[in-house]
Each structure stands twice: as C-alpha cells, then as structure tokens.
Amino acid sequence: MNSVLRVTPSLSFGSRRSLYILERNIMAYKRQWPVFVSGFFEPLFYLLSLGIGLNSLVGHLDVGGQSVSYAAFVAPGMLATSSMNGGVIDSIYNVFFKLKVSHVYEPVLSTPLDVNDVALGEVWWSLTRGALYATSFIICMALLGDAGSPWVILCLPGAVLTSFAFACVGLAACTYMRSWQDFDTVTLVTLPLFLFSATFFPLSLYPTWLASIVIFSPLYQSATLLRGLSLGSFSWVMLVHVAYLFVMGLVGLSVAARRFQRILAP
C-alpha cells in the first residue's frame, strides 16, 4: 500500500511550520551579523564602480524609446544579478553544510516538521535575506540617482521573486552536490547567466542568434522585469517574466523537497 502512495507526486509545499526554520536561522545568525553588513556594502560597490565608471564612458542609452543614463540602465541588472547570487549561494552553500556536514535537519524531522517544511523554511530564509539586500540596494539606487522612476519601489517584490526562483533551484541543486568540489559547477552556470542576460547592455546589441537564446535565460527575465519596474515602463510581457520566475521556483522547490526526503528520511 505504501509503495503505491510513495510514487504519487507530492504537491504540497510545506506548512506554516516551515516558518520555524526561518526562526531557527535567525537565531543561528544572531551572532553572525557581520555577514549582513557585507551584504549591504556589496550593492554599493557594484553601483559605484559600474555606475560611475561606465556611466561616463557610455552616457545615455535608448530603452524602448526612453533615454536613460547607463547607470540607471545597469542598476536593475545588477540588482537582478545580486538577487540571483544571493539566492543561489545562500541555499547551495548553507544548505549543503546543514544537509551533509552539520546534520541540522535530522532532529528537526523528529518534530512535527517534515521535509517539505524544511525545504520551504530555507526558502523563506533566502527570501528574507534577499529582501534585506534588495532594500539596501534600492535605497542606494535612489540615493545615487540611478532609480529611473518612483516605481523603483516595485523592484523589491521583483527582486524577492528573483531570489525565490534562484533559491529554490539552488536548493534542488545542492542536493546533488557530493562534495565541495562540485561547487565549481555553480559558477559554471551563474557566470554565463550573468554575462549573457542583457544585464550590462540591451538585448538589441546581441547578435540575433544569441539574443534568441538570451531571452530564455532566467536572469534575463529578472533583469528585464526589474528594469521595466525601475523605469516605470510597464508592459504585458512582464507577466511572462513573473510567471517564468514563479514556475521556476515551484519546480525547484518540489524537486528539492523530494530530494530532501531521499537524503534525510530514506
């Protein structure tokens, strides 16, 4: 009877109890707040270096008929990248450590929480951190005059959605890592995404064949979405980006939960 039930795909994504994992992580990080300080400074460095340096070289760009400074163009791309890196690195490194080294989850599973709660709880944590970083990033953008419009405030949910998509996929990916050596593959994926997702320059500058690949990149979805939000130039395509990132997250999360089950409670 059980073997029949086991192959039925689980469509539950954890319960309210997943929030206790968030609580646990906050408790564990109480003493490691310097990590967050670096998280605040990182975007500032990004914006200063790329904004000031390249801005003077590039000048203004034409985005959908709107003339914007290069700094205003590139800032949402950097925010998207930072959200991607935050989401992936958080879930991959931290969760790998908890899963394979410190075995944090094992006692948790003897409480009412189950693997779905654990996976979802780690996603909450990634989103919390992502939201904190994005907030500081957006504030820096506004202060440096890189915000295209007051709508830049909507970049916060956009960035959190990006964190969600990448954190969930990262969570799934980390269950396949066997040792720290495997982590090199993470850069192998994130670096091309970073370089080929219309983060630095508009899609129109890519050769056609490359552009037709770029538009499928998850980071392209995020960069374009955030750019549109920051500039206040809305379009229906944004809904496609949102749906893409959301579905990507859900798929990642359900794979992660199933893999957690195999690793933690075989």
Place this chain on the structure above:
Amino acid sequence: MHARQLTKDFGTFRAVNGISFDIPRGESFGFLGPNGAGKTSTMRMVSAVARPTSGELSIFGLDPHHDGPAIRARLGVVPQEDTLELELTVLDNLLMFGRYFDLSRSVVRERAKELLEFAKLTERANDKCDNLSGGMKRRLTIARSLLNQPELLILDEPTTGLDPQARHLLWERLYRLKSDGVTLVITTHYMDEAEQLCDRLVVMDHGDIVAEGAPRALITQHSTREVLELRFPSDVTTPPVDMLAPLAERLEVLPDRVLLYVHDGDDTLRAVHAAGVTPVSALVRRSTLEDVFLRLTGRTLVD
C-alpha cells in the same frame, strides 16, 4: 503501537525483514541486537520519520504516512548520535527545539529551565554546545526529547557514552516517566539496562526478530537458571570437554574458560570436582540476558 510485517529496504539491502510487534500504552519495550541488526531502521520507522518499504504500522492508532506531524507531536526521540546545534547555546538548543512543537516561547522557556535542572546543565545554559563534554551533550539530547512532554519516548541507545552516575540518573527519570504512563521504546547494547528498564523486549538479528518476551521469561526460555564458569590454566590447551559435557545442559568453550549452563551451579561444581577435573577457578552465577543475547546472536563480531 502495532507493526505487522514491517519491512525496510535500502536498495537491494533488506535492513528490516517483515517484523511484527505490539507495544501497548504505558509499556516499556526494548529492541536488542548486535550492530546492523536493523534496530535503528526500525526506530526511524516507529518515530514516523522513515517510511516502511512495506507492512503496516500504526502509532496512537494513526497512520504515520498520513498523520506524521500529529504523531511526531506526541513523540520524543533520542537518536543514537547527538544531533545538537553545536553553534547554538545550550539554552537556545532547547528553546528552538520546543518551538518546532508549536509551543509558545514562555512555555518552552519554563520547560527548558526545568529540563536543564534535570540534565544538570543549568550552569552551562549560555555556553555553546560545542564546548560541552560528550556526557553533557548526551544529557542535553535526552532533555531535548522531553520538551514536548511526549506520550511515547523512543530512545536509541540512550546511555551510550554516559558515566554510571548519569546512567542511573536517566534510569530514574525513565522510571518516573513510565509511572506517569509514558510508553518507552528503547534500543540498547547494555543487557543490564534492558533487564532493568524493559517490561518486554525483542532480540533482533539480521533484520528479523529472533526472540520476544519479558527479560526473565527469555532467560528461562533460552538459557538455564545458572551458569558455571570454569577457568583453566593457560597451558591447558584443551579443557576436558568430554568429561564436562554430560554434566551440563549446554556447554560453551571459550579461549580462556568453559561455560556450563546448568540448573544448579554449586551441584555441578561438586560433580566437576568429583569427576577429578580441577579448574583454576570456578564461578557460579545466575543466567543473564547477556547469555541469551549471545546465544541468539552469536559471539562473532558483526561489523
């Protein structure tokens, strides 16, 4: 708790091979067996963490597959290896763990205080767990399992690594819990512990249950009332087994001594002397669970 034909496979390896048992409320039930007998796999199934490959299992009348969270809310688990959060303080370990059970912060705080007292760790409350000794970690793990005031406590080798004082302290606590009506499920390597604590127990070997019953009943069933241990000088390479064998129900030759399983050890010793056999020393003792255990699971090392 009821289990019927409970089986657990890991790939092609069968860790638990269709075992059945019933544990009524309030009983203290033991799982004995050498390493690799399938005890821990069984514990993980009865704590509603690992799913059985096949068979039926019900805990509190609930199905672990569907009601896992509800079952685990009423369970306490002491795993074989301490799984504390080494980066957190002693107190934070308890506070956080209590939260997983949906307990309010004030309730957890109160219970944590009492349990720290029980675990004799009150003074170490704000130390990082990493700095605790092995015995302290074990005590904290045990204290942690009591935070949700479980109706059923599952202890996987609870006293491994504890000194005798801590062991007796734990036994006392377990007696107290038992008299409060808490059901105990215990695995152990220590036969004295099993004899002390368990109303009933099963002996597992290679994933099967090879014996089941109350400790005393098992001894009666699988061993004699007494054991006569005869030690021979080290230069006697072959003890006079032919002469001793007729005197005992069962006889076991070990490198340094011969064990005679008999009803009355003193009687047999007289018979041994009368037969002209002179061991260096002789010891008459009652049969213990250890004799049963070794008889059922063999003396060879398993892993």
